[in-house]
Amino acid sequence: MTRRTLLRLLGMLGLAGTSGTLVSPQGAEAQQLGAHEDVQDGLKRLFGSRPLKDGAGAIKLDVAAIAENGALVPLTVEVGAPMAASGYVKHVYIVADRNRIPIIARATLIPESGQALVGATVRLGETGDVRAIAELSDGTLLQVKREVKVTISGCGS
Amino acid sequence: MRELSGVMADVGKVRIRIPTSIKAGDVVRVRTLVIHPMERVERDKQGRIVPKNYHYITRVVATYRGKTVMAIDTTQGVSENPTFTFAFRATEPGQLRVTFHDTHGGMYEGTADVRFS
Numbered sequence: 181m182t183r184r185t186l187l188r189l190l191g192m193l194g195l196a197g198t199s200g201t202l203v204s205p206q207g208a209e210a211q212q213l214g215a216h217e218d219v220q221d222g223l224k225r226l227f228g229s230r231p232l233k234d235g236a237g238a239i240k241l242d243v244a245a246i247a248e249n250g251a252l253v254p255l256t257v258e259v260g261a262p263m264a265a266s267g268y269v270k271h272v273y274i275v276a277d278r279n280r281i282p283i284i285a286r287a288t289l290i291p292e293s294g295q296a297l298v299g300a301t302v303r304l305g306e307t308g309d310v311r312a313i314a315e316l317s318d319g320t321l322l323q324v325k326r327e328v329k330v331t332i333s334g335c336g337s
Numbered sequence: 338m339r340e341l342s343g344v345m346a347d348v349g350k351v352r353i354r355i356p357t358s359i360k361a362g363d364v365v366r367v368r369t370l371v372i373h374p375m376e377r378v379e380r381d382k383q384g385r386i387v388p389k390n391y392h393y394i395t396r397v398v399a400t401y402r403g404k405t406v407m408a409i410d411t412t413q414g415v416s417e418n419p420t421f422t423f424a425f426r427a428t429e430p431g432q433l434r435v436t437f438h439d440t441h442g443g444m445y446e447g448t449a450d451v452r453f454s
Contacts, residue, residue, distance in 0.1 A: 213395075214412025216378075216386070252416045276414060280378070284414035292406050292426055294364035299422025303377070303414050334416070335377055 219275065219282040226273070226283065227321060232313065235259075235322025241312040243326055250304040250334030257312040259296035259322075263289070269296035271315040277325075278308030303334035347372045351447030353435055358454045365427045367399070368420060369435045371445060375417045396438040397421055401451070402431035427451050 215222065223232070242256040259269045272287040287298040296314065304310070307330045313323040350372040359365055373394055379387040391413065399407040406425040425433070430453055436446040 213410045214414065254420070256422060274414075279414055281412050281414050283412065285409050285411045287407060287409045287423070289407055290405070292401075292404065293424055294426030295424040297366065297422060297424040298407075298409065299368075299420070300409070300411075301416040301420045303416050 213286055214281040214283055216280055219277040222283045230321055232321050232323045235324050238322055239312050239314055239324045241324050241326050243310055246329045247304055248331045250330040250332055252301050253304050254301050256299035259314045263291045263294055265291050268317050269314050270317045272298040273313040275311040276304055278306045304330045305333050306330050349445035351445050353447045353449040355449050359427050361453050363427050364424050366424050368422050370420045371437050372418050375415055377413055392441050394437050394439045398436045400434045401425050
């Protein structure tokens with residue numbers, strides 16, 4: 181199956197993704213964001229073979245260690261990097277390793293965002309790692325992981 | 338069913354919360370909520386995905402004084418009636434606008450006025 185037919189198929193399933201009107205990120209934008217895939221395939225699809233460096237010193241991923249209700253899990257990502265024209269956090273990705281659609285969201289930021297802060301209420305299908313990945317304007321990828329125990333599944337897609 | 342339709346009527350209702358006291362140059366934290374079903378993938382007894390045009394938000398765009406300061410591409414992994422948090426630097430008084438786009442062509446928006454105290 182070629183990529184085109186795959187995308188068309190997914191489109192028919194109503195899984196078509198971004199409408200990409202502005203601040204178009206490179207590369208990944210051409211593809212839809214969410215797909216039924218293994219997390220490793222998803223990361224490869226988004227980042228190719230670029231290394232994900234340990235971002236423990238820069239990224240604060242705020243999420244409860246135990247999610248009573250997987251259908252509604254509040255999560256906040258804060259990246260302690262400057263937001264200047266010379267260097268800033270361009271994207272923040274939220275990924276749940278055990279979800280059937282592991283790539284949950286991608287935020288696009290600019291220096292005027294002032295601070296790399298992204299929060300969302302997400303669904304988690306089952307207990308597993310949640311990742312926050314920051315893509316800097318120079319292309320560096322930083323990630324942190326936190327395990328979240330899910331009591332009731334959010335059928336997190 | 339009546340209850341359900343009552344909920345549906347609220348789809349697209351947007352709430353935006355910004356701090357009451359903002360000074361020029363502040364990095365402002367925004368919380369925004371939209372009423373939306375964010376339909377999940379359904380499967381039949383064989384575990385196959387039921388093909389249909391699932392109704393969920395795919396993009397959230399925040400503009401301040403007409404300039405996009407943040408956008409989020411979203412999938413069905415985002416919760417029903419989702420809340421999003423983000424920041425922007427308030428340089429001048431003006432309007433903050435948040436727009437939500439969904440898979441059924443829906444476009445919902447809310448605004449907040451940024452005033453300096």
